[in-house]
Amino acid sequence: MKRGRWADRPETLVERSWLGVIRAAELEAMGMSSSTVYRRCLPDGPWQRLLPGVVVLQKSSPTADQKAVAAMLYCGSRGVLTGAEACRRHGLRAARLPLDGRVHVLLPQRYKAISSEFLTVERTWRMPAPVFRADLPLAPLIRSVTDAARQLRAFEPVVTLLVEAVQRGRCAPRALSYELDRGTKRGTAIPRRVLAEINHVRSVAEFHARRVAAGLEVQPTHWNRDIFDRSGRYIACPDAWWDDVGLGWEIDSVEFHFYGADYARTLARNTRYAEAGVSVVQTLPSRLLNDTAAVLRELRTAYRAASARPRPPVRLGDAA
Numbered sequence: 359m360k361r362g363r364w365a366d367r368p369e370t371l372v373e374r375s376w377l378g379v380i381r382a383a384e385l386e387a388m389g390m391s392s393s394t395v396y397r398r399c400l401p402d403g404p405w406q407r408l409l410p411g412v413v414v415l416q417k418s419s420p421t422a423d424q425k426a427v428a429a430m431l432y433c434g435s436r437g438v439l440t441g442a443e444a445c446r447r448h449g450l451r452a453a454r455l456p457l458d459g460r461v462h463v464l465l466p467q468r469y470k471a472i473s474s475e476f477l478t479v480e481r482t483w484r485m486p487a488p489v490f491r492a493d494l495p496l497a498p499l500i501r502s503v504t505d506a507a508r509q510l511r512a513f514e515p516v517v518t519l520l521v522e523a524v525q526r527g528r529c530a531p532r533a534l535s536y537e538l539d540r541g542t543k544r545g546t547a548i549p550r551r552v553l554a555e556i557n558h559v560r561s562v563a564e565f566h567a568r569r570v571a572a573g574l575e576v577q578p579t580h581w582n583r584d585i586f587d588r589s590g591r592y593i594a595c596p597d598a599w600w601d602d603v604g605l606g607w608e609i610d611s612v613e614f615h616f617y618g619a620d621y622a623r624t625l626a627r628n629t630r631y632a633e634a635g636v637s638v639v640q641t642l643p644s645r646l647l648n649d650t651a652a653v654l655r656e657l658r659t660a661y662r663a664a665s666a667r668p669r670p671p672v673r674l675g676d677a678a
Contacts (some may be wrong), residue, residue, distance in 0.1 A: 371415055378415045379408065379427045409474050422446075422459075426494060429461040429477050437463045437471075438488045438495045441478075441509060444502035447491045450522050462505060464497060480505075484540065500529050504537045508545030514647075516548045521562045531556050563609045563643040564597055570646050571598060573654055576661055578607065584675030585636070593630045593672060596638065603664035604672055606631065606638040607657065609646070635670035637663065 374384060382395050399407040406414050408428040414420050420428070422443065430437055439447070441462030462478045465471055466485050473479045488495030496502060503523045510516050523529040531553045538546045538553075552565075559565045560582060571577050578598035585593045585606070596606035610624065631638045639660045645653050 375415055376427045376431070377421075377424050379420075379424050379431060380413055380415065381431050382411045382413055385413065409477060423492075425459065425461050425476055429463050430494060432474070432477065433463050433465055433471050433479065434469075436469060436485075437465055438486060438497050440464050440480075440486075440497035440502045440505040442506040444496040445499070445506050445519070445523075447494065447496055448489075448499045448502060448527065450499075450503075450519070450527055460509075462509065464505075478509075482541075499523070499527050500533050500537050503527070503529060504534055504541065504549065507538075507549040508542070511545065511548070513548055513552075516552050517565055518562050520549065520552050520556060521559060521565055524556060525560065561609075563646065566643070566646040567597060567607070567609050567641075570650055570653055571657075573650075574657060574661075576600065580674065583677065585634075585672050586675055587634045588671040588673075591630075593634050593636065594627050594638075599674070600661060600664070601674060602669075603661060604636055604670040605660055605664040606636055608638055608640045610640055610642055634672050636672060 370388065371380070371385070372378065374380060374388065382392065385395050386392055395413065397403060398405045399413060404415075404417055406417065406420070408414050408420060408425065409432040412428045412431050414424055414428065426439060426443055426447075429439070439461070441460075443461050460476050460478055462480065464485060465479055465481050467481045467483050469481060471479050486497045486501050489498055490496070497505065500523075503519065507516050507519055510519065520531075520534065523534065524531055535550070535553050538549055555568070556565065558581065559568065564581070568581070579601040580599040582595060582597065583599055584595045585599065587593055594606065594608075597609045598607035599605070608627075628638070637660060639656055641653055641656075
């Protein structure tokens with residue numbers, strides 16, 4: 359077996375690696391033969407081959423960070439991370455959505471690297487200027503989000519991702535739509551549908567609430583407006599409001615925690631509603647998808663009941 363610097367100073371391997379990930383060519387440059395690299399990556403060896411020509415110096419499963427590094431070592435300095443992994447590194451929680459652990463990298467069209475293992479390589483004429491996080495080049499957030507959305511083929515994950523991108527990532531729906539228009543049309547049908555409805559929602563739950571409310575004969579007159587009593591005292595800001603009858607609808611964001619500040623705030627809010635004579639329907643977010651018909655029945659019944667009694671003396675606050 360050919361021996362070199364790596365055998366005399368094994369710690370050099372770790373020093374020359376990136377999070378324990380290293381190119382096979384780098385190992386060979388240190389004096390290790392290609393047969394030794396191959397042998398150490400066999401099932402009973404101490405290392406693993408992650409991608410063609412890329413090795414991780416451990417037997418345990420690679421982390422998401424190590425897979426991202428492996429992708430960049432495989433694609434070279436022109437590669438840019440995009441999609442769900444880039445969204446996660448930009449700070450979006452929705453990027454935890456399962457994508458089978460795949461890593462998506464953009465490369466200029468003229469490069470010939472191909473997808474392999476967990477890596478999706480997309481060659482493009484529209485290479486973005488990278489944003490660096492922890493030394494990894496990422497596509498800007500808008501491009502990362504739209505690339506991730508194109509890979510998600512189910513409605514609910516796309517809603518979760520796009521709502522968070524708009525609300526927490528400050529991506530304007532118009533900018534996301536523009537980016538979808540500029541790229542490939544594959545996988546854009548669901549994102550386009552979501553973006554057409556997303557402009558004014560504050561949460562995923564509200565998005566679904568608006569879709570449910572569209573099935574009502576009498577739809578809410580207002581969304582997210584403060585309500586005050588006759589003396590000007592603040593009551594609440596219901597998710598939806600029927601001003602003609604003084605009916606509120608609250609989509610509770612916490613599925614009944616019987617302790618802590620959230621529960622105390624909910625009790626105080628409900629007390630203010632009761633003192634002002636306001637009827638309110640409370641719905642758990644999960645029921646918007648799993649029990650839609652029952653939610654619609656409850657809203658219709660509540661509206662009829664509210665119509666049958668005098669409207670409470672409350673008023674809307676000014677629009678934001």
